[in-house]
Amino acid sequence: MSRKVLLIEDEPNITEAIRFLLTREGWQVETHAEGTDAVQVILSAQPDLVILDVMLPGKSGMDVLRDLREHEEMKALPVLMLTARGQSRDREMAEQAGVSRFMTKPFSNAEVLTAVRDLHAQASQS
Amino acid sequence: MRDTLTGSRIRERRQISGLRQAELARKVGISASYLNLIEHNRRRIGGKLLVDIAAVLSVEPSLLTQGIEDTLISALREAAADAVGQKAEVDGLEEFAGRFPGWSGVLAQMHRRVVTLERTVETLSDRLTHDPHLAASMHEVLSTAAAIRSTAAILAEPGEIEAEWRDRFHRNLHQDAERLAESSKALVAYLDDSDGQRDLRGIPLDAVEAFFAEQGYHFPELEAGGKLTDVLLDGLESSAANAVASGLLELYAADALAMPLDQVRSALDASDPDPLALAAAFSVDLVTVLRRLAFLPEGTLARPAGLVICDASGGVLFYKPAPGFALPRHGEACPLWPLFTALNRPLVPIRKRVVQLGRTAAQFECFAIASPQPAEEFGAEPVYRSVMLVLPVEDTVRPTENAAQVGVSCRICPKRDCGARREPSILSEGF
Numbered sequence: 001m002s003r004k005v006l007l008i009e010d011e012p013n014i015t016e017a018i019r020f021l022l023t024r025e026g027w028q029v030e031t032h033a034e035g036t037d038a039v040q041v042i043l044s045a046q047p048d049l050v051i052l053d054v055m056l057p058g059k060s061g062m063d064v065l066r067d068l069r070e071h072e073e074m075k076a077l078p079v080l081m082l083t084a085r086g087q088s089r090d091r092e093m094a095e096q097a098g099v100s101r102f103m104t105k106p107f108s109n110a111e112v113l114t115a116v117r118d119l120h121a122q123a124s125q126s
Numbered sequence: 127m128r129d130t131l132t133g134s135r136i137r138e139r140r141q142i143s144g145l146r147q148a149e150l151a152r153k154v155g156i157s158a159s160y161l162n163l164i165e166h167n168r169r170r171i172g173g174k175l176l177v178d179i180a181a182v183l184s185v186e187p188s189l190l191t192q193g194i195e196d197t198l199i200s201a202l203r204e205a206a207a208d209a210v211g212q213k214a215e216v217d218g219l220e221e222f223a224g225r226f227p228g229w230s231g232v233l234a235q236m237h238r239r240v241v242t243l244e245r246t247v248e249t250l251s252d253r254l255t256h257d258p259h260l261a262a263s264m265h266e267v268l269s270t271a272a273a274i275r276s277t278a279a280i281l282a283e284p285g286e287i288e289a290e291w292r293d294r295f296h297r298n299l300h301q302d303a304e305r306l307a308e309s310s311k312a313l314v315a316y317l318d319d320s321d322g323q324r325d326l327r328g329i330p331l332d333a334v335e336a337f338f339a340e341q342g343y344h345f346p347e348l349e350a351g352g353k354l355t356d357v358l359l360d361g362l363e364s365s366a367a368n369a370v371a372s373g374l375l376e377l378y379a380a381d382a383l384a385m386p387l388d389q390v391r392s393a394l395d396a397s398d399p400d401p402l403a404l405a406a407a408f409s410v411d412l413v414t415v416l417r418r419l420a421f422l423p424e425g426t427l428a429r430p431a432g433l434v435i436c437d438a439s440g441g442v443l444f445y446k447p448a449p450g451f452a453l454p455r456h457g458e459a460c461p462l463w464p465l466f467t468a469l470n471r472p473l474v475p476i477r478k479r480v481v482q483l484g485r486t487a488a489q490f491e492c493f494a495i496a497s498p499q500p501a502e503e504f505g506a507e508p509v510y511r512s513v514m515l516v517l518p519v520e521d522t523v524r525p526t527e528n529a530a531q532v533g534v535s536c537r538i539c540p541k542r543d544c545g546a547r548r549e550p551s552i553l554s555e556g557f
Contacts, residue, residue, distance in 0.1 A: 011269045013298040017276035020291060055265050084268035085261075106272035109279045 002028045003120065006047035008038050008064070009082065010056055018051065021109055022116065035059030039067045042074070049120055051112075054083035054090075062097050069098040076126065078119035082107070131224035132176070135190045137165035138225050139183045154178040167221065199223055201234035207487055208237070244538075263313045270306045274299060330366040332455075335445060337362055337371055343446055344423045348379045349387050374444060381418045384410045390418065391426060398517065399427065401493050402475060412475050412495045416515040420446055432490075432516035434465050438509070448516050450488030452534050460533040461546050464494035465514035472496045472510055479519070481529040483541050489519035489529055 005022055009015045010033040019029045032041045035056030042050055050068075054061040061081060068074050078100045083090060085104070094102045101115045140150050151161040154175060163169040171179075172191075180187040202223060206214035215222075223230040277295050280287070287295075337359070347356040354375055362368050385408045393407055401415045408415070420433035432448025442455060453459050459466070464478045476494045481487055493515045498508035533539030536548045 011273055013273035013277060013302055014269065016294065016298060017273060017280060020280060020295075021276075055262075055269075082272075084265040084272075105268040106275045109276050112276075 002026070003049070004028045004030065004045065004047045005049045005051060005116065006030050006032065006042060006045050007051045008032045008035075008041070008056065008061070009051065009053040010034070011053070014082075017109070018112060021113060025113065025116075027116075033057070035061065035064055038064040039071075042068060042077075043071065047077070048123070049078045049080065049116060051080045051082065051116075054081060054085065054094075062093060065094070065097040065099060076123065078123045080112075080115050080119060131167065131220055132171055132191050133165045133167040133169070134221050134224035136171075136179055136183070139185055139190065140165075143183055145182075150179065150182060153182045198227075198230055198234050201237055202230060204487075205233055205237035208240075263309065266309045267306065267313060270302050270309060274302045274306065277302070330364060330370050331443070333362055333364065333367040334371045334374065337367075338374070338446065342424055343421050345375065345378060345421075348375065349382050351383070352379075354379060377417060378421060381410075381414050381421070384408060384414055385418045387422070390422065394426065398491065401515065411497070412493075413497055413513050416493055416495070416513050419515055427517070429518050429520060432518075434463075434514045434516070436465055436512050438469055438496075438511070440466060443511070448490070449518050450482070451490060451516050451518065452482065454535050458535050458537075458548065460535060460539065462530065462532045463514065464492040465512050468494040468496040468512045468514070469510060472498065479529040480532045483531055483533045483539055491517040491519055493517075 003026065005027045007015055007018055007022075007029060009018070009031070012033070015031050015033070019031065022029050030045055030047065032038060033056075036058030038052075038056065038059065038061075052061045052064060056064070061083070065079060065081070068077070068079070075098070079098070080101045080103060081094050081099045082103055082105060083094075091102050100119050103111060103115060140147065147161055147165070148158040151158040154161075155178075156175065160169065164171050176187050176190065180190055183190075199220060202219055203216065206216050206219065277299050281292070281295050281299070345357055348354075354372060357375055359368055359371055362371055385404075389408070390404075393404060399419055401412055401419065404415045404419075405412050417433065419427065420431045422431075424430070430448050431446075432451045433444065433446040434442060434453060435444040436442050440459065440461075442453070442459075445453065445455060453463070453465075461467075462480075464476045464480070468474070468476050473495065476492070478492050478494075479489065480492055481489045494512060496510050496512040498510050501508065531541060533541055533544075536544075536546075537551060539547075539551050541547075
């Protein structure tokens with residue numbers, strides 16, 4: 001069965017590169033570029049994993065994550081967060097919001113692929 | 127003060143000449159013990175004895191009597207007051223300055239440098255934390271770098287990728303490289319505004335404040351009963367900045383009408399201004415007086431006055447700096463400033479002496495009041511604004527026991543056990 005990843009990122013060229021990498025790995029990749037309705041999109045798409053940017057138009061990725069974790073069925077969904085701010089304070093905020101993995105830009109493709117593989121493997125075992 | 131150092135200079139010169147105290151005393155016909163009192167500044171010296179001593183020491187008498195610059199003494203006092211964990215011998219300060227003018231100059235220079243650097247830290251800390259433009263610019267640069275890195279890595283992988291994907295990635299790479307060049311240039315231009323040039327960042331309030339500063343916070347056209355249109359809003363390129371400036375200038379014109387300049391000058395005597403007395407004399411409210419005092423021509427008040435206007439959220443709506451006075455422009459200021467405490471007690475005039483914690487320990491006489499803006503309809507929630515006039519206190523070494531302690535912002539405030547603290551300070555002791 002195809003694994004589905006939802007990539008919520010407003011930089012189209014980052015989206016394109018990650019889509020290419022993950023498609024090649026066998027993932028079904030869906031994308032979205034807005035924060036405002038991101039929770040609804042996740043609920044509707046039912047992905048196996050979410051890659052979420054922090055600075056999104058309309059609503060920050062941090063708020064999206066907090067709202068997402070309010071839904072009981074989404075508490076265990078693996079969420080990889082991408083951000084340009086890598087300060088410990090931001091990391092703490094992300095952890096409190098319920099992030100599964102936190103990654104700062106600019107990241108390498110290998111880092112993204114490893115994180116996605118690890119998160120998916122952990123989720124499959126639990 | 128200058129006379130008191132002559133003895134120290136005589137001793138210094140004598141030692142440089144290699145003369146013993148008794149030897150010099152004998153040559154000028156006084157006892158060694160009397161010269162000792164002179165050298166320790168316990169006896170005044172002048173006239174023939176001074177000329178004789180100068181002749182023996184082969185220096186001009188004026189070199190022995192010439193005083194140390196007051197600013198040097200003042201700078202050394204400030205350095206001593208700011209020292210952490212080190213108590214300086216303030217009583218012997220003038221003697222130190224007299225005997226070691228070079229070292230004194232170095233110390234004063236270092237202290238000034240520390241103060242300047244501290245101001246830079248304050249500015250950058252404030253800007254990095256709260257400047258949305260900077261945060262957005264950094265995000266833009268890093269996101270573009272992420273896209274380039276990711277795309278370039280795909281293209282650099284061994285093996286062929288489909289032509290369609292390859293072309294698309296080449297196009298993306300080109301776009302992102304262009305974008306990165308532009309956003310990097312914009313970021314550097316934004317950060318590189320420390321030379322005091324006009325602010326081109328497009329933040330309306332910053333542009334308005336720069337405009338007021340260029341005009342010296344005074345508009346002769348409006349003093350003479352002129353109209354708003356008489357003021358050339360040069361340099362205010364955005365309509366937002368124009369609107370903000372026009373609003374402030376309308377207030378300025380109304381204040382000038384209510385408190386004509388010549389009458390204000392007559393009412394201000396040699397002592398520090400009394401805003402409440404001025405309000406009564408001109409039959410105006412205190413807010414009008416505080417604004418008016420801040421916008422008088424340079425030299426009308428003994429010292430340049432600062433002014434801050436904020437709304438009930440603490441957002442600064444206007445900021446006129448004063449020597450030594452620092453308040454973060456983008457929020458998270460110390461809530462202990464009378465500007466903010468006035469919001470707790472609307473319409474109650476507040477006068478408070480404050481000392482701003484930090485190396486300069488600058489003191490200010492602050493006058494503040496919070497008042498509601500005119501209601502536009504019955505039953506509307508009142509919208510409060512607070513105004514604070516800041517008058518620097520000249521003598522910075524006077525005791526600060528009666529002055530309330532305020533900081534700039536928690537991040538760079540050294541005060542411990544402060545009930546108003548929001549976050550730990552980044553300043554380690556001795557910074």
